[in-house]
Amino acid sequence: MSRHVYLSFLLPLLVLPSTNSVYFRTPLFNGTSMNYQGDAVPFGSYIEFNLVNYINRVGWATYPERVRLWDSTSGQISDFTSHFSFNIDTTFGAPNHGHGLSFFLAPVGFQIPPNSAGGFLGLYNTTTMQSSLNQIVSVEFDSFSNDGWDPSVEHVGINYNNISSAVYTPWNASFHSGDTAEAWITYNSTGRNLSVFWNYQTTSDPRENSSLFYIIDLSKFLPEWVTVGFSAATGSGSNIERHRLLSWEFNSSLSVGEKRGKKSKKTVIIVGVNVPVFILIAGSITAYVLLWRRKQRMTRKRAAEKMTSINEDLERGAGPRRFSYDDLVSATNNFSDQRKLGEGGFGAVYRGYLNDMNMEVAVKKISGSSRQGKKEYITEVKTISQLRHRNLVQLIGWCHDKGEFMMVYEFMPNGSLDSHLFGKKKMPSPLGWAVRYRISLGLASALLYLHEEWERCVVHRDVKSSNIMLDSSFNVKLGDFGLARLMDHDEPGPRTTGLAGTFGYMAPEYIRTRRASKESDVYSFGMVALEIATGRKANDSIDENSEMSLVEWVWDLYGCGNLGLAVDKKLAITDDDGKRQAEFLMIVGLWCAHPDHNLRPSVRQAIQVLNFEAAIPDLPRKMPVPVFHVPLTSSSSSEPGSITNTSLEAGGPLFLYVNSFSFRFTSFSPNISFQGDAFSSNDVLQLTKNAKDVNLAGSAGRESSRLRMDSSGAWVSVASVEWKSSIKTGSQANAWVSYNSTTKNLSVFLTYAENPEIVWASSPTHHLASQLTPRVIEPSVHAAAALRSLRWCLQDRAYKSSFEYTEI
Known part of the structure; x- marks a missing residue:
C-alpha cells in the first residue's frame, strides 16, 4: 500500500x-x-x-x-x-x-x-x-x-x-x-x-x-x-x-511583452493544507537553495580562475588580440548557419566581419564535445602566434569567454584545397596544373620554415588537404596547429599517449610508435602531393573492386613505367613542362611516402627536386614493405613458428586468450583436442580443409575487422594494420606474439623465410591481460577461411611466459 x-x-x-x-x-x-x-x-x-x-x-x-x-x-x-x-x-x-x-x-x-x-x-x-x-x-x-x-x-x-x-x-x-x-x-x-x-x-x-x-x-x-x-x-x-x-x-x-494594468493582473490562489508539512518542505527547499547557490558560486569561481589561467597563458605572447564573446557574436550574426563555412570533429568555422578592423575573418569555434580542449587550444594560439611566413594562415585573435574556446583567422576566400580537389560542390573550373604545382611548392615552403628555418622545430602532425587554405590568388596558407609540437632541431620527436592526426596521412612508424617527427610530416606532405597530382583522396580505395590505396596504385604505375596514367583526368596537361612537373611531383610524393622513414627526403631535398635543382630519386620499382625491429622484453618471448597457406583471401590466424572454445598444446600429440575443421596430418596441424578446383591466383588479403566479439561469439579485431603478401604460394612464414606486462603491450611480428627481416608488426593494444582475460587461460591458435578457399597449416608452435599458470 x-x-x-x-x-x-x-x-x-x-x-x-x-x-x-x-x-x-x-x-x-x-x-x-x-x-x-x-x-x-x-x-x-x-x-x-x-x-x-x-x-x-x-x-x-x-x-x-x-x-x-x-x-x-x-x-x-x-x-x-x-x-x-x-x-x-x-x-x-x-x-x-x-x-x-x-x-x-x-x-x-x-x-x-x-x-x-x-x-x-x-x-x-x-x-x-x-x-x-x-x-x-x-x-x-x-x-x-x-x-x-x-x-x-x-x-x-x-x-x-x-x-x-x-x-x-x-x-x-x-x-x-x-x-x-x-x-x-x-x-x-x-x-x-x-x-x-x-x-x-x-x-x-x-x-x-x-x-x-x-x-x-x-x-x-x-x-x-x-x-x-x-x-x-x-x-x-x-x-x-x-x-x-x-x-x-x-x-x-x-x-x-504585455502591458501591466489592473485588468491584466492574474492571480492563482490555492490554499495550502497541512501547515507543518509545508513548513518542513519550505525549510528543506531553503536549505537546498542555499547549498545550490554556494555550489554555483564555487563553480563560477573555479571557471573564472580557469579562464584567468588560460588568458594569462595566452596574453604572455604578442601579436594576436583578445576578442570578447560579444565581438564574435556580432561578427558572425550570432553564429548563424548561413555563416557556417565548415564543420568537423573540433567544432565549426564561421565567416565573420569585424567592423572595427574592416576585415572579413574566419572564426573557429571549438565544440564542447571536441577532443580539442584547453591544452590544444593554448598550443594552437601560442604556436601560430609566434610564426610568421607567407604560407601559414595568420591568426588575428582569440577568445575564451563564457566557457567558449574560439580563434579568429584571416578569411580565405577560396576555402580549403580538398574542396577544390574532391568537393561535391561544382566549381567553375578545376584547379589548373600551374596553380596545383604552385600549391605544392607553397606547402613545401611552409613545412621547410616549420622544420628548419624557425628558431625551434615545429612538427605539425596534421598536414592534409583540408588544412591547406587558399587565399584570393590561390596561394597556400597552412593552418590548424592544434596538434603541433615544438622541439629542438636535434631532438627526436615527442612520444604521445594516443594517435593524433588523420588516417591516410599518418606515417606507418608514427602509428606504431606514437612518435611524431619531421619525417612523419614529410610522409603527410607526400600524400598531399599525390592527391594534388591525381585528384584522388589519400584514404580512399582506388575503386570499389580493389582495396589498393592511393600510394600503392601510384607506385604500381611507376614500376610499370605508366606514371602518366595517374594524373588527374580533369587536367588534360598537354605541354612538356607540365607533364614533367606532374611526373616529378608524383615521384617526390612517393619518395616522401616511403614506408621506411630513414629513406624519405627532407623537405629541403624535396623542394630542390620540385625546382629542378636536383635529380629525381631512383625509387624501387615495387613498393617496399615496412621493416621494423623485434623488441626485446624481459617478461615474455616466443620461439619461431611457421604458417603455410595457399591463399590470403580471409582472416589470418590469431592467438586468442579464451576461456571457453579453443585448444591447448605443447606438441602435436594425440591428446590435442580439435574443433571445427582442424586435424593433424603429416606432422603438421592443418587448421582448415583444402578446397579443390578453386582458382586462387593473384589473391590478396587484409585483416579488416572493426568490431569486438559479438553476441554469437564471433571474434573480430580491436586493432589492426594492413597485411599485404608479395610471396609465392606455400612460402614459410614465422610469427611472434608477445605481451609485455609492464607496458600492457600486445605485439605481433611476422617474417618470411626468403626475407629474415621483420616485415609486419601490429599496433599495440593496451590493458589486455588483467582487464579482458580470466586468471587461468588457454593459449590457442585459431584460423578461418572466408570468401575463397584457404588452407592454414601450423608446422611448429612454442609458448613461453614469465609467470606460472594452472593446468586445466
Missing part, C-alpha cells in the same frame, strides 16, 4: 511573454499566395515580374499579411530570415541589360511610386530617392550602373531610405545570366546585423564575393509593422532583362 500526500502552495503568477512570429513558405505561386502589383504575374512554379512590356516596367510581389518588425512596448526587434531563389536573364537586350531585382521592407500600404522604373527599381523616384521619410530598407541585385547614385559597377547592395547603397559588393549579372541563384537575407537583432549571402547552381565564381553585411538598427528606419516583398524593374531602350522569383521562405520571431 502506498501513501500519497498532496501539497498545494500559494504560488506567484508567472506571466510568459507572448511571441509574435511569422513563417511562410511558397514553393508554388498563385493568385492568393501573394499580392501582385504592376507587371508581376504568377506562373505556378515562379513569378514573372516584367512580362507585359519589357521597357520601363515595374513588377511587385508582396506577402499579403503585415509583419511585426519590432515591439513599441518593449523596444525588442525581430530576428528574421528571408530565403529565396531567383534568376535574371540578361540576354533579351544583349549586349545591354538592366536594371535589377530587390527584396524590400516598407510601411504597410506602401504602393509602387510613380515613375519608379529603371534604376529606381520600383521603390523610389526623383522626388523620394534620398528622403529620410521613405522608411524603406532593401537589398538590391542591381544589374545597371546609374550615373549619379550607383557605383561604377553592377553590384549587390544594402539600401535604407536612399537609392544609393550604404554598402555594396561587385556582382556580374551577365556572367550569371539565366542561372538560378539562392539567397539568404538575415537580420540579427542582438548585433543589429543585416546580412546577405548568395550562391549560384553552376556559375559560382570563387573570385567573386558572395556576401554582404551592414550594422543597422531597423527600428530607427522602419515602422513597427511592415510589408515584405520583391520589386523588379527594367529600363529604357535595350536596357531590359527578365526577372523571375522561383521560391520564397520567410521566418521571423519577436517576443512581445
Whole structure:
C-alpha cells in the first residue's frame, strides 16, 4: 500500500511573454499566395515580374499579411530570415541589360511610386530617392550602373531610405545570366546585423564575393509593422532583362511583452493544507537553495580562475588580440548557419566581419564535445602566434569567454584545397596544373620554415588537404596547429599517449610508435602531393573492386613505367613542362611516402627536386614493405613458428586468450583436442580443409575487422594494420606474439623465410591481460577461411611466459 500526500502552495503568477512570429513558405505561386502589383504575374512554379512590356516596367510581389518588425512596448526587434531563389536573364537586350531585382521592407500600404522604373527599381523616384521619410530598407541585385547614385559597377547592395547603397559588393549579372541563384537575407537583432549571402547552381565564381553585411538598427528606419516583398524593374531602350522569383521562405520571431494594468493582473490562489508539512518542505527547499547557490558560486569561481589561467597563458605572447564573446557574436550574426563555412570533429568555422578592423575573418569555434580542449587550444594560439611566413594562415585573435574556446583567422576566400580537389560542390573550373604545382611548392615552403628555418622545430602532425587554405590568388596558407609540437632541431620527436592526426596521412612508424617527427610530416606532405597530382583522396580505395590505396596504385604505375596514367583526368596537361612537373611531383610524393622513414627526403631535398635543382630519386620499382625491429622484453618471448597457406583471401590466424572454445598444446600429440575443421596430418596441424578446383591466383588479403566479439561469439579485431603478401604460394612464414606486462603491450611480428627481416608488426593494444582475460587461460591458435578457399597449416608452435599458470 502506498501513501500519497498532496501539497498545494500559494504560488506567484508567472506571466510568459507572448511571441509574435511569422513563417511562410511558397514553393508554388498563385493568385492568393501573394499580392501582385504592376507587371508581376504568377506562373505556378515562379513569378514573372516584367512580362507585359519589357521597357520601363515595374513588377511587385508582396506577402499579403503585415509583419511585426519590432515591439513599441518593449523596444525588442525581430530576428528574421528571408530565403529565396531567383534568376535574371540578361540576354533579351544583349549586349545591354538592366536594371535589377530587390527584396524590400516598407510601411504597410506602401504602393509602387510613380515613375519608379529603371534604376529606381520600383521603390523610389526623383522626388523620394534620398528622403529620410521613405522608411524603406532593401537589398538590391542591381544589374545597371546609374550615373549619379550607383557605383561604377553592377553590384549587390544594402539600401535604407536612399537609392544609393550604404554598402555594396561587385556582382556580374551577365556572367550569371539565366542561372538560378539562392539567397539568404538575415537580420540579427542582438548585433543589429543585416546580412546577405548568395550562391549560384553552376556559375559560382570563387573570385567573386558572395556576401554582404551592414550594422543597422531597423527600428530607427522602419515602422513597427511592415510589408515584405520583391520589386523588379527594367529600363529604357535595350536596357531590359527578365526577372523571375522561383521560391520564397520567410521566418521571423519577436517576443512581445504585455502591458501591466489592473485588468491584466492574474492571480492563482490555492490554499495550502497541512501547515507543518509545508513548513518542513519550505525549510528543506531553503536549505537546498542555499547549498545550490554556494555550489554555483564555487563553480563560477573555479571557471573564472580557469579562464584567468588560460588568458594569462595566452596574453604572455604578442601579436594576436583578445576578442570578447560579444565581438564574435556580432561578427558572425550570432553564429548563424548561413555563416557556417565548415564543420568537423573540433567544432565549426564561421565567416565573420569585424567592423572595427574592416576585415572579413574566419572564426573557429571549438565544440564542447571536441577532443580539442584547453591544452590544444593554448598550443594552437601560442604556436601560430609566434610564426610568421607567407604560407601559414595568420591568426588575428582569440577568445575564451563564457566557457567558449574560439580563434579568429584571416578569411580565405577560396576555402580549403580538398574542396577544390574532391568537393561535391561544382566549381567553375578545376584547379589548373600551374596553380596545383604552385600549391605544392607553397606547402613545401611552409613545412621547410616549420622544420628548419624557425628558431625551434615545429612538427605539425596534421598536414592534409583540408588544412591547406587558399587565399584570393590561390596561394597556400597552412593552418590548424592544434596538434603541433615544438622541439629542438636535434631532438627526436615527442612520444604521445594516443594517435593524433588523420588516417591516410599518418606515417606507418608514427602509428606504431606514437612518435611524431619531421619525417612523419614529410610522409603527410607526400600524400598531399599525390592527391594534388591525381585528384584522388589519400584514404580512399582506388575503386570499389580493389582495396589498393592511393600510394600503392601510384607506385604500381611507376614500376610499370605508366606514371602518366595517374594524373588527374580533369587536367588534360598537354605541354612538356607540365607533364614533367606532374611526373616529378608524383615521384617526390612517393619518395616522401616511403614506408621506411630513414629513406624519405627532407623537405629541403624535396623542394630542390620540385625546382629542378636536383635529380629525381631512383625509387624501387615495387613498393617496399615496412621493416621494423623485434623488441626485446624481459617478461615474455616466443620461439619461431611457421604458417603455410595457399591463399590470403580471409582472416589470418590469431592467438586468442579464451576461456571457453579453443585448444591447448605443447606438441602435436594425440591428446590435442580439435574443433571445427582442424586435424593433424603429416606432422603438421592443418587448421582448415583444402578446397579443390578453386582458382586462387593473384589473391590478396587484409585483416579488416572493426568490431569486438559479438553476441554469437564471433571474434573480430580491436586493432589492426594492413597485411599485404608479395610471396609465392606455400612460402614459410614465422610469427611472434608477445605481451609485455609492464607496458600492457600486445605485439605481433611476422617474417618470411626468403626475407629474415621483420616485415609486419601490429599496433599495440593496451590493458589486455588483467582487464579482458580470466586468471587461468588457454593459449590457442585459431584460423578461418572466408570468401575463397584457404588452407592454414601450423608446422611448429612454442609458448613461453614469465609467470606460472594452472593446468586445466
